[in-house]
Amino acid sequence: MADAKSESGISPVISLRAVTAELGGRPVLRGIDLTVARGEVVALLGANGSGKSTAVRTVIGQVPVTGGAVEIFGTPRRRFRDWARVGYVPQRTTAAGGVPATVTEVVTSGRLSRARFGVLRKADRQAVAHALEQVGMADRAKDSVSALSGGQHQRVLIARALVSEPELLIMDEPMAGVDLASQEVLAATLRHQVEQGASVLLVLHELGPLEPLIDRAVVLRDGCVLHDGPPPKAVGQHALPGHDHVHPHDADAAPVRTGLLT
């Protein structure tokens, strides 16, 4: 299909068709179909190890596919270059590592693709400040990220994804380790992005405060799509197919608002 047509706005912003991928010699994605239409908010759900992060990483080119087709904005992923249109929040890992940068530096790194000739201008610095305000981290701008808590670090990563004002946001468990108050702040931030026309692919364990924003849910199990349709109503991961871990269930006390620390 010609790119000219695909840029007309009809094609999905993300399209995976029959995608297979292997890691460490084992099949991890076994032929998944996943689309995100323009302006749509899609939740990618499933148990630990079901392939959610791998699926997302095929989109941004961090995991090679062994079969099928991946397109972004209607362009085959291999030929896609316009990464300023995409904001990505990776799944948080416990290992920090590397040279500790300041909060401002980390968020600014998300803006470099927009900066002309790599030179940051006043508008870029304002965008960085604005993104930090959105996630409630403006007062920590000059601090080293190594001095932040896990949830604060996550908020900085979200600010980094927002700062390029992307048309497509891909977030891998953005709420993990973030307390409920901050989750509400981030949900409001995300709602604002969606109102501005952004499309969103979110890996989640629970819908939580994001539930009202979600148009469709795709549930993976064992590298296959188990469900693609309306999000499961007002449930935590307990009710999701493939949920397989054991912990005390807290009666029926508002399961949608429980933490995301699994």
Ligand SMILES: Nc1ncnc2c1ncn2[C@@H]1O[C@H](COP(=O)(O)OP(=O)(O)OP(=O)(O)O)[C@@H](O)[C@H]1O
């Ligand atoms: N670098 C790697 N090398 C080998 N196997 C890997 C690698 N990364 C992931 N896997 C395997 O691929 C499978 C899917 O992993 P993936 O991280 O996509 O799952 P996930 O659905 O994101 O899980 P979680 O909810 O725990 O984040 C798992 O069995 C995992 O062990």
Ligand SMILES: [Mg+2]
């Ligand atoms: Mg994952």
